[in-house]
Amino acid sequence: MEMELETCTSNVHIDDLPEEILEFILSKVSPYRDVKSCMLVCRRWYRLAAGVTRQLRQTFQNCVYESKVKWTRIAPEIDIIRVTERYSHCACYYDKSLYVFGGCTSMNTTFNDLWRFDLARREWIRPLAMGTYPSPKACSSMVVYKDSLVLFGGWSHPTPYPLHQAAGFFYELHMYKPEVNRWYLVTSISREHPPPTAGHSASIVKDTMLLFGGSSVPGTGTNDLWRFDFIDLTWKKIVTDNKRPSPRFGQTQVTVDDQHILVIGGCGGPNQIFNDMWLLSMDKDPWEWTEVKVNNTDxxxxxxxxxxxxxxxxxxxxxSKPTKSVSKPTSQPSPNLRPVENIQQNRVWVPPVEREIPPSDRGGDNPGPSHRMPTAGPSHYGDQRYNSSSTESDEESMPQFKRPSIVENDSPRQPLQSGRSRLQPSDPDSTSKLGAILNYVEQQKKLQLSAMESTSSVRTGSPSVRPNAMSNRQKQLEALRKMEEKLRENMAQQAKQKQTGQSRNTEAQNLTSSRRRDPHSQMHLHVLDIAEVVQGHVTWRPIDESFSLDAPDETIFYSLSEGRGELIMFGGIQRDIQSMQRGVDLKSHLVSNILYILSPLKTSI
Structure with a gap:
């Protein structure tokens, strides 16, 4: 029996497996590195691997169409070389890697470095290329033509030190060949060429590159259309007779097919934000622009x-973040992974705004000098917040006093936990700070009691100027008592945590913080169906109202590229553009060097 079993097992080969099992195994292989090797094994494996690749791509497109994607956050390692934080950079996908060039920081310092993110190994690599390097710049365009990356235009922002860097626009055309790791400056043989431009859009159509729009003067746009021929190395300005899109910059341009390109959105200057879409038909003579009808604009x-x-x-x-409110999250972060933190809240602090207390709320007949108290929204205070379980009457009767300054400018905000006080310090001296606040509350209670006694002793039998003065003081005293109880509970909880010394508390707080993030400020996937764009209309798909806890907060001027069955987002600046345009969001914001992967929520073969 044993000899027969050994004979049977020795004759079993992987080729004896059913094709369904082989397809399932190949679906778990990395699409960037191992699938191509599997296709070289034999004809059967080539056929199965090719089918799995097509199926995975179709599954990814279906998940994007239904907005069923999951977010994966990849932060650069601290111990190795790190890609610098940046926004307004350019990026493109080529040969299993994401290439990133240029961009600028929050201090408007521009770069001319080139980075490559290996999608198979999930690691950053900086190629030290040879040849003629481009100038440091941002808002340039980079597209893939055959085996080269084509870089055009851009601009450098002026810095406070003109000797180091001055503002300027560029019109140079560079090509980078990854195989030889070298930059080339392409010189056109034509007399005309585009002016120095930044914020334009570019796309490849056959052996030509089409450029549209951009800005040559800060704050103004153009609607010129240029074509570069890679065979003849010549520029030509395309003139259309019909109606053209309004001058703009910052738009997106995609190639629909060999005869059509689509231009989406853009900005024409202050208070000129465009959400329209234009289709360029190149199968007509002369070329013709057509405005596309957009359905489901909500x-x-x-x-x-x-x-x-x-x-x-x-x-x-x-x-981008949605225009409407969203519902509950779709997924919870894994307890074994570090949750996504709100880096903007942890590293940006805004001082509170003081407001004067109305005389009616000061208490007493002779309020004396004007008192002020700081008022701010949730983003202004880190630890100095109260429990959400307090009733509205308690908030109305809260004594108007100036809170002691106990929060440092760079202290990170602590997460909120249900059933616990929001006054949760995070530094080692939190117990002493709570004790200081508790002493302050006790002093306020004594003042209120003494005021009540003095009022009752002086004004016995005489009508009060403020008939409700005693009731207001009683409400304030009751609010102080509740605050004292909460502070004592916090001190007891901190003492218990110090005794137990459990390290899981920090992880639980981080998880709670991620759950408490504002879902309306998190980014969602918006999908535009362009299957009938040639017929003259496109349709926005309904937004998946659920959100992912791994998604970043509102970020602008990032880069977005398609990989093999996944979407790649890198960089950007965390900023609410609507508040910035209204002039109410003047605080500094954080520039990111985080890379996010959007992959199918469920993979099926």
Whole structure:
């Protein structure tokens, strides 16, 4: 029996497996590195691997169409070389890697470095290329033509030190060949060429590159159309006779087919934000622009000029926060992974705004000098917040006093936990700070009691100027008592945590913080169906109202590229563009170097 079993097992080969099992195994292989090797094994494996690749791509497109994607956050390692934080950079996908060039920081310092993110190994690599390097710049365009990356235009922002860097626009055309790791400066043999331009859009059609729009003067746009022929190395300005799109910059341009390109959104200057779409037909003589009808605009992505778009099949994808409210999260972060933190809240602090207390709320007949108290929204205070379980009457009767300054400017905000006080310090001296606040509350209670006694002793039998003065003081005293109880509970909880010394508390707080993030400020996937764009109309797909806890907060001027069955977002600046345009969001914001992968929520073969 044993000999027969050994004989049977020795004759079993992997080729004896059913094709369904082989397909399932190949579906778990990396699409960037191992699938191509599997296709070289034999004809059967080539056929199965090719079918799995097509199926995975179709599954990805279906998930994007239904907005069923999951977010994966990849942060650069601290111990190795790190890609610098940046926004307004350019990026493109080529040969299993994401290439990133240029961009600028929050201090408007521009770069001319080139980075490559290996999607197979999930790691950053900086190629030290040779040849003629481009100038440091941002807002340039980079597209893939055959085996080269084509870089054009851009601009450098002026810095406070003109000797180091001055403002300027560029019109140079560079080509980078990854195989030889070298930059080339392409010199055109034609007399005419585009002016120095930044914020334009570019796309490849056959052996030509089409450029549209852009800005040659800060704050103004253009609607010129240029074509570069890679065979003849010549520029030509295309003139159309019919109606053209309005001058703009910051738009997105995609190639629909060999005869059509689509231009989406853009900005024409102050208070000129465009959400329209234009189709360029190159099969007519002369070329013709046609404005495309947009359906279901309620689900459209806002601010298309600062949110880049990416074409996936017959769809255009945009990442931005929704215009409407959203519902509950779709997934919870894994307890074994570090949750996504709100880096903007942890590293940006805004001082509170003081307001004067109305005389009616000061208490007493002679309020004396004017008192002030700081008022701010949730983003202004980190630890100095109260429990949401307090009733409205308690908030109305809260004594108007100046809170002691106990929060440092750079202290990170602590998460909120249900059933616990929001006054949760995070530094080592939190117990002493709570004790200081508790002493302050006790002093306020003594003052209120003494005021009540003095009022009752002086004004016995005489009508009060403020008949409700005693009731107001009683409400304030009751609010102080509740605050004292909460502070004592916090001190007891902190003492218990110090005794137990459990390290899981920090992880639980981080998880709770991620759950408490505002879902309306998180980015969602917006999908535009362009299957019938040649017929003259497109349709925005309904937004998936659920949100992912791994999705970043509102980010603009990032890059968006398509990989093999996934969408790649990199960089950007965390900023609310609508508040910035209204002039109410003047605080500094954080520039990101985080890379996000959007992959299918469920993979099926």
């Amino acid at each position: 689900c459209a992505a806002p601010q298309l000029w600062c949110h880049p778009a990416c074409k996936i099949g017959n769809m255009i994808t945009v990442l």
